[in-house]
Structures are given as structure tokens and as C-alpha cells.
Amino acid sequence: MCGIAGLFYPGTPKPIEPARIAAMTDALAHRGPDGSGVWAAPGIALGHRRLAIIDLGGGAQPMASADGDLVTVFNGEIYNFREVRAELAALGAHFRTDSDTEVLLHGWRAWGPDMLARLNGMFALALWDNTRRQLFLARDRMGVKPLHYIELADGAIAFASELKGLLAHPLVRREVDPRAIEDFMALGYVPDDASFVAGVRKLPAGHFLRLERGRAVPAPVQWWDLDFSRRARGSAADLTAELTDHLRTAVRSRMIADVPLGAFLSGGVDSSAVVALMAEASRQPVKTCTIGFDTASHDETEYAAAIATRFATDHRVRRVDADDFALIDTLVHAFDEPFADASALATYQVCALARETVTVALSGDGADEAFAGYRRYRFHAAEERVRGLVPAGLRSGVFGTLGRAYPKADWAPRPLRARTTLLALAEHGGAAYARAVGVTTPELRGRLYGDAMHRAIGVYRGEQRYVDTMASAPARDALDRAQYADFKHWLPGDILTKVDRTSMAVSLEAREPLLDYRLIEFAATLPVSMRLRGGEGKWLMKRALRPWLPRDILYRPKMGFVTPISAWFRGPLVDQAAALAASPHLLAWFDRRAIERIAVDHRAGRAEHGRTLWQLLMLDRSLARLAG
Incomplete structure (x- = not known):
């Protein structure tokens, strides 16, 4: 596993100091402590940090083809590289290493972008083709490996595995995108079609970007998608x-x-x-290894x-305190963007x-x-069956009225939260599912945001991407969508x-x-x-x-990693919850009195706002770190 970074000038091929790329890759040293490398030519430079996994002696990067016309840096693993290597050898390719990286060079020469369909792996790659004067960026089907990029004021395109690699470049402005704050408050993370830093983009999963000298930056091209519209036959x-x-x-x-x-x-x-x-x-x-909790x-x-x-494994267990929140700053540094999955x-x-x-x-x-292992799939499928029984024109009036009249019970298991279910049934399926996967509701966000935030985002809502995606999904059924x-x-x-x-x-x-x-x-x-x-x-x-x-x-009930964040904000983190209302980073976007209110109500047990307070805490730390 590795970290990659680079610069490309689509216009005039300006010289690039290798030290500039080294600074970007040094910010990614944790991704690759076993080695580093930089390759540069007029208008193009590639950098790499290596975590050696395969061909420890021969897989160093950046890696060039024998004739020097192709150079690549690559983060990830190609699991079927030996099969692809054999296919390329049959076409006349000569290999100098036993690494999966070299397969990318020969694969590009043989097939161009069609190479991607032959790869089974997780990857984010950058490949420079000197003959075509093209920089090719690509990301694996599922988005296992990340890739961020930005157009800089001097005309360069900068890219890196993590946001911190881009932030090491002095022309990347440390300005937050307010829409990303809305996305984060809605979903608990900044999704892959957004970025915390204004101007930064993430190459979407299953997409590639082909940058050419003398041409404007195009939109990414989707090379793979998941299709739920077909059905397998068989017993x-x-x-x-x-x-x-x-x-x-x-x-x-x-x-x-x-x-x-x-x-x-x-x-x-x-x-x-x-x-x-x-x-x-x-x-x-x-x-094997397992983390145990003292609760x-x-x-x-x-x-x-x-x-x-x-299975007679060599097993190791380490018990940790379920109330251990000392890693908060470590996570803020690791993620760069606010991330609320505790x-x-x-x-x-x-x-x-x-x-x-x-x-x-x-x-x-x-x-x-x-x-379909999550409980929310079961709830969504059941709700969609009920929606199918009641005409759309009646659902909002009937279920919405009942839901608003029903007592709120955040503390209860979802099947017993009739108010939540009734209000969900009043909505369109996509909108209801977007709420189900969300964290802080649009109504509460509306109360929390200050005037500057409301002006910045207008009618934009983080949940809408779910609604749009489900409406256009290649699917047959509500569960598919x-x-x-x-x-x-x-x-x-x-x-x-x-x-x-x-x-x-x-x-x-x-x-x-x-x-x-x-x-x-x-x-x-x-x-x-x-x-x-x-x-x-x-x-x-x-x-x-x-x-x-x-x-x-x-068949036992699903547990997963559970973190008692609600209890933290009524106990050891109660002072930090109260302090959020005084944070200058948050007050640029949020209303002081609204933050104070949810912290007090949560502490008193009048309402359940643990997840929202955790979001605000992680956002505050991330904003502070971005400000430098």
C-alpha cells in the first residue's frame, strides 16, 4: 500500500521542482514508510511513498517503461496481476520485475483505458504517457483507494492520495466549502462527490480522468458501474x-x-x-486479532x-476502555475532513x-x-410496501398528520418509534431512506445554522444526492435502489x-x-x-x-463497533459539549444559542443529541486543523 502525489501543467509545461513533490509525498509518509521516489520532466512530476508488499526488491516507484515513454505511480494492489501479466507476455511484453506495478505500464501500452476492465484490485493510479502527452488518473471500481485533485492558480493540476498531500502545496487555499459542512452534518461524512476544502475534487469510484497537454480539464469518465437491474436464475x-x-x-x-x-x-x-x-x-x-471492550x-x-x-488461528486480543476518546485528535489528523462515524x-x-x-x-x-445486511434495508423494504398500498396524494396528509401528533421517542428502538415511522411513510421512498442513513435531520440543521451558513447553501441539502441516485438507479426494486x-x-x-x-x-x-x-x-x-x-x-x-x-x-444479532458517545456528552465530555457554543470555528457557520440548547437538553436527558454533538466536536477540530 502506498501514497501518491503529482503535478501536471496542461498548458505551458512549466518546470517542477522535485522538492515540491517530495513535500507532498512526505505528508503521506504514513502510507508508505518503506521508500520514496520522485520523477519529473517539463510540466509533469510524479511522487510515491511505498509500503512494500509484493516484489520487495523490484517494485520501487515511480516506475518507467524500458523506453522511458511511460511512467506510473500506483496506490493499491492488483490481485490478478499474474494472470494479466501472462496475457501481456503472450502479446510480446517483456517484464523486468515481478511487481503488479509493471503490469500497468504494459497494460496501458496494449489496451489504453480498456486495461482497467481487466484489473481485479483496489487502486488509485497516475500514468504519464509521454508519446500522447497525457496524464491518466484512475480509481478502482468500489473506491477502496482514494484520489484527490485540484486545479491550481498557476494552471497546474495537483493530485494526492489524501487531502493532506494537497495541503502541502502552497497554492492550495485552506478555505472550507460550506456545502461540505451541510453534507457532513446530514450524513456524518463528506461524500465522494464533495470535499471539505473548496476547489478540491475526489475522483469518483469506477472513474478515470484523462488530462491532455493543450486541452481543458474534462469531466471524469465512468468506466464501471454496478447493475441491479438483472436477475440471476437458478435454484x-x-x-x-x-x-x-x-x-x-x-x-x-x-x-x-x-x-x-x-x-x-x-x-x-x-x-x-x-x-x-x-x-x-x-x-x-x-x-487474527480482536479488540475487546471492558463493557x-x-x-x-x-x-x-x-x-x-x-479454525486454530494465531489469535491476539487487546482489551480497551469503551470510554477511551483520547484518539480524537489522532483521527482528525488521519481523516483531514470531519468524520463522525465513531x-x-x-x-x-x-x-x-x-x-x-x-x-x-x-x-x-x-x-x-x-x-442487504443492515436493518435499515429491512425497514425501507417494509415501508415501501406500505407506501404502495396508499395513494401518493394521501400519504403525506394521513401519515404526516399522524406522525406529527404522535409523541417523540428517540430513546426507543426504531420499531417502537411510531412517530419516526409515520413521518417516513409520509415521504417519498428516496427521501425517507436518505433520512434513515442520515445523522442530523434537516429540521435540526436548520435551527443550528447561522445566517452565513443559510446564505451560503441556499436550498442545497445533503440528502438530495441519495434521492437523485435512487431515482436513476439501474434497479428493479426498492431494496435494489x-x-x-x-x-x-x-x-x-x-x-x-x-x-x-x-x-x-x-x-x-x-x-x-x-x-x-x-x-x-x-x-x-x-x-x-x-x-x-x-x-x-x-x-x-x-x-x-x-x-x-x-x-x-x-444468526446472532448484529453488534458492530459501538461507541458510547451519548454517555460521553453527559459525563466525561460534558464540558467539551458546552464549549462548542464558544468555538470561533463553529460560530462562523452555526448559531451560538442553538448549540447551547442542544448541549443543555442532551445533558439533562430531555433529548438525544449525542451524535449531533459528536459531529460538532469533530467538525470543530477539523476546522481548527484546516485553519492551521
């Missing part, structure tokens, strides 16, 4: 067998490494499945220990534990999105950002076998009943895993 037994093959292949392909490799093991279905399939494929005990309601170590015993605290800790013994760790991320939208927004913006930044912060490569694109494309074709049945998500996946995992693992 449950046949589809189970096909799914099993996909799972085995995905895990085995991600076990290729020239450094120690292991896995995260939470004791849930997804990480247990990965460990089971790794154990099946490995001659040595799989190295029983948050702790899953007994389930992880059962899986470790079942499970990042535990993710960072398990990554740090893994890095003590391995350089690569496999995770179970992606299965919930692919196989919700999953598709999560693949476009939630997965790259929250889950994959969380894993990338926390793992890279400790120089660990995290791999997600359950996001193998062939597995994901197969899952998208499954009939709804094989994803969600009888209120049970991941129905076919759990059926496929029965030979490996016991029922108490497959």
Missing part, C-alpha cells in the same frame, strides 16, 4: 454453490503477499467468513475466540494491534451492502474511507475480499428474497456459510 442450491465459489476465489486472491498477512476478527458473520476461508486456503495458522454490551471477544479456536476509534485500535505482527490484514467489509445508493455514497464515503485512513495511519494494508467486483456483481443479480427473507438479511450468504460457521455466529 437456491445452485446459487449457493456459485456464491461459495466467488467467496473462495475472492479470499484466496487477496492472500498473495511477500510480507506477513492476517485478518481482523470481530466474531461477526463477515469477518468470521473471511477467516474460515483463509484457514481453508492456508498451510499456516491464520493470524459487556459492547464486547464480542467470546465469539471471536470461538472462531479462533474453531466506530473509527475502534477500527484504528484494531489496525494498530494488527500492525504489530502483520503488514496486510483482510477485513469483512462490504457484505452488508452487497447482501437503496443498496445501489449505498454503494455510491455510504460505502466509499464512510466505510472505505474509515478503513483506508485508519489502516494507513499505522502503515497497514487492509484488503476487502467481500468487495471483489465479481462477487459484488453476482450479489446484485440475486432475487430480493435471496438477500432479504423473513426479516433476515444476507440470507443466501448465511446459507452458503453453514458448512463453516455455527448457527450462533450466523
Whole structure:
């Protein structure tokens, strides 16, 4: 795993000082502590920080072709590089290394952008073609690896793996984009079609950007998309067998490494499945690690220990205090943008534990999105069935009136929160789902924002991207549309950002076998009943895993990493909650009295504002860091 950065002048090819690129890559040193390199020519420069994983001696970057016409830097892994290498060798390519990086050079020469469709991996790459005077930037299908870019005042295009790489360039202005604040307050993260810093863009997942000398910067081109509109045919037994093959292949392909490799093991279905399939494929005990909590309601170590015993893994456990919030500033530095998924605290800790013994760790991320594992999918599907029974013209009046009259009960489990359900039924399905995945409601945001914020964003709302995406999704069913939208927004913006930044912060490569694109494309074709049945998500996946995992693992309630942020703001962080109303960074955009009110109401137990206060705390720290 690595960090990349560079500069390109589409107009006049101005000279670039290598020291400028070195400063940008030095800001990414945590992504690649094993080596660094810079290559520069008139109007173009590429930089790299290396975390050596494959071909430790021969895979240094930037890497040039034998004739010097092509140069590339690359962040990620190409899991099928040996198969692609064999295909290229048959076409006459001569290889000088055993690295996956060199496959990109020969692949570009043979196929151009069509090379991407042949790659199975996670990647963000930059490739300079001197003959065509083109800089080619590309990102993997799911958006596992990040890539940010910006047009600078001197005409250059700067790019980097992380925002901090761009901020190392003196021409990048440290101005916040107010729409990104709205996005963050709505969703809890700054999504992949937005950026915290004004002017910065993120190359979307499954897109490439082809920059040419003498031409204006074009829009990114989508080279891959997920299609939920087709349906697989076959019996449950046949589809189970096909799914099993996909799972085995995905895990085995991600076990290729020239450094120690292991896995995260939470004791849930997804990480247990990965460990089971790794154990099946490995001659040595799989190295596994688990974070335990000192609070029983948050702790899953007994389930992880059962899986470790079942598959005879080399297992390590570290217990941490569930009230440990000392990592807040560490996370703010790692993410650059405000990030409110509090499970990042535990993710960072398990990554740090893994890095003590391995350089690569496999995770179970992606299965919930692919196989409908989240509870919100079940709720959304049920709500859509009810909406289908009541004419649209009546829904708003009937359900909206009932919902407004019903007592508010934030403290109750969602099935018992009739007010929330009734108000959701009053809305269009896309708008209701956008609320379900959101954090702070539009109504509360409206009260929190100050006049400057209201003027800056106008009618813009962060949830609208979900509404638009679901309306245009290649899908047949309400569940399809919700999953598709999560693949476009939630997965790259929250889950994959969380894993990338926390793992890279400790120089660990995290791999997600359950996001193998062939597995994901197969899952998208499954009939709804094989994803969600009888209120049970991941129905076919759990059926496929029965030979490996016991029922108490497959069918126990989902826990995940839970962080008691609400209790923190009534206890150890109560003073910090109160201090938010005096923050000059927040008061540029928020109303002082509104912040004071939610902090007081939360502390007194009159309302539940823990997640919103956590958002404001993370935003305050991020704004302070951006200001320098």
C-alpha cells in the first residue's frame, strides 16, 4: 500500500521542482514508510511513498517503461496481476520485475483505458504517457483507494492520495466549502462527490480522468458501474454453490503477499467468513486479532475466540476502555475532513494491534451492502410496501398528520418509534431512506445554522444526492435502489474511507475480499428474497456459510463497533459539549444559542443529541486543523 502525489501543467509545461513533490509525498509518509521516489520532466512530476508488499526488491516507484515513454505511480494492489501479466507476455511484453506495478505500464501500452476492465484490485493510479502527452488518473471500481485533485492558480493540476498531500502545496487555499459542512452534518461524512476544502475534487469510484497537454480539464469518465437491474436464475442450491465459489476465489486472491498477512476478527458473520476461508486456503495458522471492550454490551471477544479456536488461528486480543476518546485528535489528523462515524476509534485500535505482527490484514467489509445486511434495508423494504398500498396524494396528509401528533421517542428502538415511522411513510421512498442513513435531520440543521451558513447553501441539502441516485438507479426494486445508493455514497464515503485512513495511519494494508467486483456483481443479480427473507438479511450468504460457521455466529444479532458517545456528552465530555457554543470555528457557520440548547437538553436527558454533538466536536477540530 502506498501514497501518491503529482503535478501536471496542461498548458505551458512549466518546470517542477522535485522538492515540491517530495513535500507532498512526505505528508503521506504514513502510507508508505518503506521508500520514496520522485520523477519529473517539463510540466509533469510524479511522487510515491511505498509500503512494500509484493516484489520487495523490484517494485520501487515511480516506475518507467524500458523506453522511458511511460511512467506510473500506483496506490493499491492488483490481485490478478499474474494472470494479466501472462496475457501481456503472450502479446510480446517483456517484464523486468515481478511487481503488479509493471503490469500497468504494459497494460496501458496494449489496451489504453480498456486495461482497467481487466484489473481485479483496489487502486488509485497516475500514468504519464509521454508519446500522447497525457496524464491518466484512475480509481478502482468500489473506491477502496482514494484520489484527490485540484486545479491550481498557476494552471497546474495537483493530485494526492489524501487531502493532506494537497495541503502541502502552497497554492492550495485552506478555505472550507460550506456545502461540505451541510453534507457532513446530514450524513456524518463528506461524500465522494464533495470535499471539505473548496476547489478540491475526489475522483469518483469506477472513474478515470484523462488530462491532455493543450486541452481543458474534462469531466471524469465512468468506466464501471454496478447493475441491479438483472436477475440471476437458478435454484437456491445452485446459487449457493456459485456464491461459495466467488467467496473462495475472492479470499484466496487477496492472500498473495511477500510480507506477513492476517485478518481482523470481530466474531461477526463477515469477518468470521473471511477467516474460515483463509484457514481453508492456508498451510499456516491464520493470524487474527480482536479488540475487546471492558463493557459487556459492547464486547464480542467470546465469539471471536470461538472462531479462533474453531479454525486454530494465531489469535491476539487487546482489551480497551469503551470510554477511551483520547484518539480524537489522532483521527482528525488521519481523516483531514470531519468524520463522525465513531466506530473509527475502534477500527484504528484494531489496525494498530494488527500492525504489530502483520503488514496486510483482510477485513469483512462490504457484505452488508452487497447482501442487504443492515436493518435499515429491512425497514425501507417494509415501508415501501406500505407506501404502495396508499395513494401518493394521501400519504403525506394521513401519515404526516399522524406522525406529527404522535409523541417523540428517540430513546426507543426504531420499531417502537411510531412517530419516526409515520413521518417516513409520509415521504417519498428516496427521501425517507436518505433520512434513515442520515445523522442530523434537516429540521435540526436548520435551527443550528447561522445566517452565513443559510446564505451560503441556499436550498442545497445533503440528502438530495441519495434521492437523485435512487431515482436513476439501474434497479428493479426498492431494496435494489437503496443498496445501489449505498454503494455510491455510504460505502466509499464512510466505510472505505474509515478503513483506508485508519489502516494507513499505522502503515497497514487492509484488503476487502467481500468487495471483489465479481462477487459484488453476482450479489446484485440475486432475487430480493435471496438477500432479504423473513426479516433476515444476507440470507443466501448465511446459507452458503453453514458448512463453516455455527448457527450462533450466523444468526446472532448484529453488534458492530459501538461507541458510547451519548454517555460521553453527559459525563466525561460534558464540558467539551458546552464549549462548542464558544468555538470561533463553529460560530462562523452555526448559531451560538442553538448549540447551547442542544448541549443543555442532551445533558439533562430531555433529548438525544449525542451524535449531533459528536459531529460538532469533530467538525470543530477539523476546522481548527484546516485553519492551521
